[in-house]
Amino acid sequence: MVICGDDGLARRLAVELDAVCGETVTVVLPSRRDEHSGEIDALHRNPNSPVELITSARPDDQTLRAAGVERAAALALAYGDDQTNMMAALLARSINPSIRLVIRMYHRERGRHLEQLLDRAVAARTPGVEEAFVDASTTVLSDADTAVPELVAAAALGQGHTLQVDGKVFRGVVRPAGEAPHASDLATLAVFSGSDRDDPRSQDSAETPGADGTQLLPDTVTSYHRQFTHGRLMLEEVTHDGVPDAPADALTPGSWLRERLAHLPWKVFVSREVMSVFGLLAAVVVLLSIATLLLVDGIPLWKAVYLPMLDIFTMGDPATDEEPARRVLQLIAGFVGLAVLPLVVAATLNASEVFRAASAAHPPTEDLADHIVLVGLGKIGTRVLGRLRSTHHRVVVIERDPHARGVSAARELGVPLLLDEATSPRVLDLARIGRAKSLLVLSRDDSANLDIVMAAREANPGIRVVMRLYDDDFAATVSHTLRASHPHAATRSRSVSALAAPSFAAAMMGRHVLGVMPVERGVLLFTVVDVAGHPALEGFSIHEAFKQNEWRVLAVGSSTDPAAYRAASASDTLDGLYLPRATGFDWRPPHGRVLRAGDRVVLATTRRGLDILMTGVQPHREPPAAPADTSATDRETR
Incomplete structure (x- = not known):
């Protein structure tokens, strides 16, 4: 097996294939000093682990041949860039037409076309490929799409991993010891070592099992006798009742537009700064108007106000044919305009920018409750948002970057959006965290995620928390500490690469x-x-x-x-x-x-x-x- 990658997925995949599947693995990394290369390098140095490590900046023809693609059974291209994976896949198919390719692609449609293209190449070169196509030569996967159902299930359902087959939805559900079987239960997937498990699907679950240990896929006799003393993980068919209906208060396009206009930050145009600048301009106009009335004979009041304004904005004609006082006042008005107009323009532009930035956000209504607060609209967060909205869950999104991938998607879906730091209690209050049922934190910074969770726990101790944490040891420590502090609140940690x-x-x-x-x-x-x-x-x-x-x-x-x-x-x-x-x-x-x-x-x-x-x-x-x-x-x- 050959793995090419530049992030945590390559590392976890190498460990998976080596430790669990016992495969001979060659890993291609950009650098041995990369943050993800330490564990792979340790496997490489272990005499009992058949893991080879090659460093190369790019997966070019020479690198792939050095990694043994010509004689490999399978190649995983797990770079974070779709184009790099596509180029490497085409090279690998030309080097070894029969190699099994597993390609990481974020763009679904591009991945489908690439899969069909590479499999046509196999069909053209390998007779009888159709008969063996159950072991498909090319498989396109997305780490985002693979992890999203688990994240959504943890946030929306509280427990249970979802599975979709044949137009039906299934999930794993924990049944405590002594609970009678449900009519929707299809099979026993696991029997736990104790009477229950807080979260058997959590990767950071580090409880030491009992003497019997957790059994995966037990036989019928074991399942029956231990249902009275041990917790079980059951496969359950999810009926339509398991998917929430559309909210009764869902907004129509017209009502959404009215609500959106009502929430726009119009007050920025009457801020102290703007009012001070325009007040100065008004005072100058009044003074020049009074001077014009006093010094110019026979001028009406409206003209005494109108002409100074034209002069300030340099819009009037030269007063060459008028009396000297009028010409002097015009010059004074012009110089005053040179001094005041830059302030007016700066204040107006600043207010407009503040209005634009503030109007990009769309805070939720004050009566919103029983919703999910989603923090982070990157690659994973955008997919999670789409899945949550497709099942009619109420969602409030917090994202600090106004140019993030999913901000435009949130606006199109009409989802309440807050463009600010989620670590701020003020922002969490605006997201109505006190009445939310779940908090889903998906930013890439482990420390920031923990800060957000701790702030949310103070506002709502019972909220269900799902956070994205990469480091396993850190995840285990955080989860155990939060569970000890809030024993009645569910806390889950997930790593996308691990899922x-x-x-x-x-x-x-x-x-x-x-x-x-x-x-x-x-x-x-x-x-x-x-x-x-x-x-x-x-x-x-x-x-x-x-x-x-x-x-x-x-x-x-x-x-x-x-x-x-x-x-x-x-x-x-x-x-x-x-x-x-x-x-x-x-x-x-x-x-x-x-x-x-x-x-x-x-x-x-x-x-x-x-x-x-x-x-x-x-x-x-x-x-x-x-x-x-x-x-x-x-x-x-x-």
Whole structure:
């Protein structure tokens, strides 16, 4: 396996493939002194870890060949720049037409086109590729799209990772010890070591398990007997009741415009500075008008005011044919205008700039409650905002950079927006943090995120908090401290690269991953597998195909033509992964149903179980008993 990257995703992916999957890994980093290279360098120096490290500023032809792309099974291009990943993918495909490519792309449409282009190149060079297309040569993933469902689920639902398959939505839900099964429960995914877990999906969950430990994918007997004494993680189908309806107070376009105009900061134009400058101008006009009335004979009042104003703004004609007093006053008015007009212009421009900056914000109404406060509108925050609004959640956004990626999107969605530092209690008060149900902090600064959370906790001790923290040790310390200080409030920490790494690792091993569900220090992966020709599935019943702590069949459907992968439209996407149109899955299949060629199954697997399924190393077990009239040769062949 070869990994090329320049940020935390490359580091976590290397650790994932080495420590969990046992793969031989070569990592290409821009520099050994890079902030993310320390852990990879430690793996490289470890004699028990088959990790090689290459430093190169760019993934050019020479670098890729030095990394062994010619003979590698898979290449992950995890640079933060889409164009760099595209160039490297095209080079890698020319060096090794059969290599499996996993490409990190933020732009969805560009990723779809690149995936189709590279797979056409494989089809042209490799005969019979369609038959093997279940291990797709090119997989385009987005770390943002992979992490967003987990972040949204933690903020909106409080618990449970969401999974979307076949037009249905599923999530993992914790059932405390002794709680009766729900009608919506489909399968037991894990049994915890204790009676409950605060957050089994949290990557920073560092509680020491009990003697029995947390069991992933337990058997039916274990699940039944431990439901009375241990907490369980269940896969639940989310009905329409799980998605909030559109708010009753949702604004129409006309009412939104009226509210927007009412909240514009018109007061900046009557500020002290502006009023002082225009007051000075008015005083000058009054003095010159009085002087004109006193010194110029027979001039009416309106003209005595009008002419000095023209003179100040240098708009009048020269008073060459008028009496000397009028000519002197015109000169005085011109000099006064030279002194006063710059002040007027400066004050006006400053007020306009303040008005523009203030009007970019759109504070929420005073009666807003039960909403989600989102801090940060970068790459991740923008996607999170879109997902929250698509499910009709009330959202208030705080962003300090008026030019951030998602500011324009927030305005288009009509979301209340505050352009200021979220660490300020005044800004949190404007966001109605005291009546909010959740706080989602997604800036890239760990320290700033912690400051925001602590300030929010003081205003609302019971608010549900989800914060983005990169450093694992820091995340564990922060979460435990906040949970100890506020035991009745949910606190979650998430790292985007940690949430995305298992999906990238699984894709490098050659299977399409529907979703990833962290469970304490372990991970469950959800994949779609064709039964035909699979030694661990074909010919076995669902009960017999189950492998304790490794994989479980969740749903059974019909296979589609492999060519359908190429025809998948943009609407058939899931977290950045392009899938064929669903043919329908039965999520409550009888355990006695025998899996046949032509079936396609949805599996929940551990990382070790997925590795067994990918490599074809079949676990030792007896095949199902053959009918009495089946010959020995047939049984052996089967």
